[in-house]
Amino acid sequence: MELKQNQLAQQNLARKRGAYWNRNLWLTALLLTVWFVVTFVAGWFARELNEITFIGPLGFYMGAQGALIIYVAIIWFYAHYMNKMDEDFGAHEGEGE
């Protein structure tokens, strides 16, 4: 289908795609950082975190529940944000797919 479009439209498409992909990469990197912190940083300092009490000892609570809740939130946010971004960029799948 792209073959029929003129050059200008193609350049426009390429630019739009670049922006779409960049935003996707940034979001992925951001969420991956959150994932890393709640898993590995919190795991490394679990003994220290246990000094703090949040529902239970925080280090233990993070491993048993806190990290899990954040994982669900990460995935929910990614799906929500990307699905919305697809529409903003007109990148959602057409009926013909």
Next chain:
Amino acid sequence: MAGPIQAQFATSLKKYYSFYTGGFIAFVVVAGVLEQLGVSNKALGYLFFFATILLYAGIGFMSKTADVAEYYVAGRRVPALFNGMAAGADWMSAASFIGLAGTLYLSGYDGLAFVMGWTGGYCLVALFLAPYLRKFGQFTIPDFLGARYGGNIPRTIGVFAAVLCSFTYVIAQIYGVGIITARFTGLEFGVGVFVGLAGILVCSFLGGMKAVTWTQVAQYIILIFAYMIPVVWLSVKHTGNPVPQISAYTTALPKVSALEKEFNDKTTPKGAAEESVRAIFHERATAAEDRLKGLDAGGAAYLVDEKKKLQARVSELKVASADVRAIDAAERAVRHFPIDPAVARAAWINDREAATARAGPVKAHAEPFPVSGNTPEEVDKARGIAKKNFLALILCLMVGTAALPHILMRYYTTPSVKEARTSVTWSLFFIFLLYFTAPALAILVKFEVYSHLVGSSFTDLPAWVSNWAAVDKTLMNIADINKDGIVQLAEIVIGGDLIVLATPEIAGLPYVISGLVAAGGLAAALSTADGLLLTIANALSHDVYYKMIDPAAPTTRRLVVSKALLLVVALLAAYVTSLKPGDILALVGAAFSLAASAFFPALVLGIFWKRANQLGAILGMAAGLLVCIYYMVVTYPLFGINAPKWWDINPISAGIFGIPVGFIGVIIGSLLSPAPGREVEELVDHVRYPNQAGGARAMGASGT
């Protein structure tokens, strides 16, 4: 697949499964009434076992299909919510359902590696793989490797790795099916394996992915009910709070921690009683140690001498006409005395380890990396190793999650990229429900054991304790070591699987709930086995037969080949399982590390790095897999080589070496050879941008 039809389909699915759930609850109620009318526990066990297997077979029969897309990817019209439930059941195996809470009970904080590893991996699935694989939209994971990297070699390595890790994992599942069947119906382990297998086969054989999907949704509903009901009840009983995930931390954990301190404090009455038991174990450990030393010094002659001494003791007792039981015990000691030096050594090392373990203080449940050592330096070193292994295991389990083909395959079955993303959210949510309950269950059971069982009298043990001690000594072993008539914590040995299996009885629920728990465990094991067997059969039939051997094969023949392979693989897996190979946790761990090392680097770089090419994929996958296998073979005690560990990493986390080697392999191989062609670039664009058509089709792969 137009929108309105899909929406209507989702609505009717919700209706069906609501009816189904209602029907299932009614079934449990009827079974409860039957129990009150005096139907025996064994009959109830059979009822749950056969009713659920028949149900799964029935769904399989109703979903029978001869359409390729339906057989391989359920027609790509599974709504996000239902795909999430199916992925949940697919994911949660016998190890999660029955083993997890037990692991947490036994190892406290350190067991949380499994909780985090088996949930956090979905972040990687969501961010790196699911939407892109859905956009790619073919049938198997090796399909993607084949299309992205070209040629048959990456696909072949993919097939090999998929079969290797799925087969390792499926054996653990079928093993679980056998154990549950044997326990709740009294059938023999081997018979149980094959009956359970028949249920799996009817389902996947007739309807492939379509049947497996709808059965897995049904299985998820059963397993989550079965897990939640006893825990909620236990929570209400102990804390008056119906939310175990809160009450366990606010009410039960502080009490457990206080009791742990008391048990370890010799000045309290409970602590002193514990200490007297530990002292006996300490003596036993020393005795075993002395014997080992004697054996080292005297060899076979020492054994002969020792045996003579024991025989002399028997005669002595007989002359003194001591009580019959003492004579019996002494005679037994003579009979069981090992005369072969190798056997003696193994037995005494075993004795020493077991006694040493029970001679130590109680480990604090909430304390991360509890280690012991004689000097602060030793403690620091041991703690460093524990910490490192904890984090390494989490990473391997997470990356493995995002690389196991039977999980990734599930995201081929949604109607769109959008639904694939939403579906990962639902998947993790449904998995999360069980995983954030398991640590709470472990704490609640620990609370019961520490506060009620410890300190009770041996003449008046709680019913659940004597029942399980009579059924299986490996699950519940309790003996009055210091002969004071009172139960001490050090006198109890609990097998991990007991926690989930015995919870209904601990909570004082009727037997019908135990039957429900067994049905839940069976559902967890069967659903995972279903998904795995299908993955293996599809990799062989689709990737090997259709893509490499006979691309012109007509649809009917492709399905016949697939079904025949399914049968062969299933029988082979059941046969291997009936030989009862080693440790289940080791098998599961191996599957994750293998998948992580073989697939993850090549899949992720294939999407995120356009420059990655065929040579890179071949090099990365082969090197990652080989390093992982090599490390396991040289360090798992099972293989008997026992080479020194690299940086003290345990063999279960072999992926920690395989994953980076895989990434480096892909990068080096790609940079050494020319950049891939324009078609590959188009394929990557196709995968990255949800609205771009072409790509896979431009590559000459068959459309959907």
